[in-house]
Amino acid sequence: MSSTTTTDHAAEIDRHVRVYLTVFASLMVLTLVTVGISRLHFPVPIAVTVALLVATVKGSLVACYFMHLISEKRLIIAILALTVFFFIALVALPVITVSNGFWIHG
């Protein structure tokens, strides 16, 4: 919801509230799901993938609906896309560089 005048939005807000409650329920369920899956002790690579996937779904729900990104202006999306690109570079490049290099683990 953009920050325009707050008059006459009652019905629209009611719809949004239904969405919030649905997202809330989904988040609770997904939390229990991810804890349940972790109990199965999958091999690390699979466990990591599944856990991060679930977390990404949960995070996306929070971002899109609680933070209203799904209806946000392009400028904000663009800034965040740029940020995500650099986030990926930051998370990936150091570990790839160190693995590719010669560092005797201590």
Place this chain on the structure above:
Amino acid sequence: MSEQAVVTHAPHAAHEAHHEELGFWRKYVFSLDHKVIGIQYGVTGLLFLFFGFSLMMLMRWQLAYPGAALPLIGRIVGEARMPGGTIVPEFYNELGAMHGTIMVFLGVVPLAVGGFGNFVLPLQIGAPDMAFPRLNMASYWFFFLGGMTMLASFTAPGGAAQSGWTSYAPLSVIAGSGQTWWLIGMIFLITSSLLGAINFITTTIQLRAKGLTFMRFPFFVWAQFVTSFLLLLAFPPLEAAGVMQLMDRVAGTSFFLPSGLVVSGQVIQRAGGGNPLLWQHLFWFLAHPEVYVLILPAMGIVAEVIANNTRKPLWGYRTMVYSVIFLGFMSFIVWAHHMFMTGMGTAMATFFQTTTMIISIPSVAILTSLIISLWGGSIRFNTPMLFALAFLPMFGIGGLTGLPLGLNVADIPLHDTYYVIAHFHYVVAPGTIFALFAGIYYWFPKATGRKMNEMLGAIHFAGSFVCMNVIFMPMFLVGLAGVSRRLFDGGATYSFSQPVLHLNVVSSWGAWTLALFQIPFIFNFFWSIWKGEKTDANPWQATTMEWAAPSPPPHGNFLEVPEAHRGPYEYSVSGAARDFVMQSEA
């Protein structure tokens, strides 16, 4: 300074402002006005620049005359650091680490971004102030706190930080308490920059005048805009790294400490399992974009001064804009060219070498555009222009000498030698700092209503230009001979240094003479505030919007809300009454 409004009530209709006469503290110390804050940043930045320069002048004594006693200053500094007036290695390292830290984080960036950005940006986009004035004030005071913390660190037992401005682990983790102060100081400074970046970006997007589209921005605005993104997104990893180094130092963690680390012949009793390379990655993730933070505002200033003093539009404006955006973007993925010698594999070395070579393209595009902009111009050789012109070849030398450093194999003999020092000083010293001088002489009339003296300016310029080259050109030779940086005796103990050692003396005398040539500038700066030739709103006959405001601008900047009717560099337009048409002229 004129009256200021106290914004506590709900906003009234657009043109109705509630003015109250503010006391001294609210007007000059805790001001919300971007112009006052800009001047605060500028003056504080200049003071730190001179202090950082003084630290280097002391180092240069040791480098020119290793082991020799320095009479007066030795006694002031004290027996612990200068017993009998000779500099001990630990003090040399303290001077080196703090010189770098102060110049970069307390001098250049606050002046270039905090000073010029704050003062000029809102005026150039026709805005009444920054989007978040209180945040702006907070930014300055965080910077001030950070600066005071850094200064106070000299009083720590064992001295200030002395592990290089790069604070590499594990040395920085086991170093004395001064390093902890450094980390705390950096956290304040990073906070200041983050808040400032948020302000600049929001202001540029939202508060630009009607008709001022992005492609009508003065290049200076683009430069500051991209710089702000670099600060916003690159600084946080260093903040995280700083917290982790603090944890290592204070909470006994081993983020950066490998297992089995031996210090003074003993294995240290720590959990280990950490990785010093992690510090390097996080540090350089910031520090590479940081060097573009150092150069971009300078390019912005030079662009303004050149357009104004050639009486022609900038050549290749669009190219310059796309280049500066591309440059900002690429700056985030080149950082490990600072780490070629850390045992990097060939695949990743190739990756970083390639991105580094690519990033030189927009740099060259910008420099070339600025040079071509001179062609066919009616060049006016005033003091701002002298500095702006000198910037071009100096940045050219700095940039070109960076190329072998960015190539993984060529970097092998050059890494960590004086060649590197010469390279980056050419870019920052006769590069950025010259651009900052140009900016001071150029915008001084806008801030004060008076011009600085041209004769003193010319002396300042000529002396500085010669001295900068005397200091740094020989360093390329010293580095090529193999002399490492950060050697407390300048390489005196190595046989391969002997043929080039005399060049250390040359550089030192260059540095001390450079200091002398700053005297006309310092005198000029203060004298002109009271006695300089009075000017009107537009003494340089410039086109950009800041020159439509009075000199100095009142609170709220413009007497009437400005509107942009054309591009930023309408000089020598055929058929126009004068050789320039202002951007905001109806």
Place this chain on the structure above:
Amino acid sequence: MDIPYTVEVRRDTGLINGKIGIWLFLASEVMLFGALFASYILIRTGSPNWPRGDTMLDVRLATFNTLVLISSSVTMVMAWASLMRHRFETFRMYMGATILLGFVFLVVKYFEYSAHIHEGALPSSNNFLAIYYTLTGLHMLHVAGGMAVNAYFWGPGAKLWKTNPEWFTNRVEHSGLFWHFVDLVWIFLFPTLYLL
């Protein structure tokens, strides 16, 4: 002197200043926590035997905390929605709940930390604990900060509702964005530290 677009949107961007400001701040926070995640990955992949989270930490407490934080995110957005519906008292109720839930989160973490410290599981003990304390500690600081801002809007700052309800609503929305971000970070922290 008034700064434009504090309350009314600028037509070509469709945004007010505060909205851009808070998202820029959140972008910087993404990079901050990103650096810590990058560190976690680098240290963990460089370690010969990294303990599984549930062998070192209390998963039930943390699961409870996760549900607490998610709930506080809902109450936060409901607080803002109440303001959009001009129901100030409902806003106060939801905002109060948000602050309370935040407080519960902090209390649980206090118990978690105390238990660890009591057993001698300190940041200096090994790198798992080092990164655990640093990540959750920094996250806690953000929770506390968010709570402080929310408490301001629940308490003294609520005066603004009477003089400029739209500005107040927007500021609550922006504060909410920060709070949701804190929740979002925890959504990733929780599995990373406790379950893997």
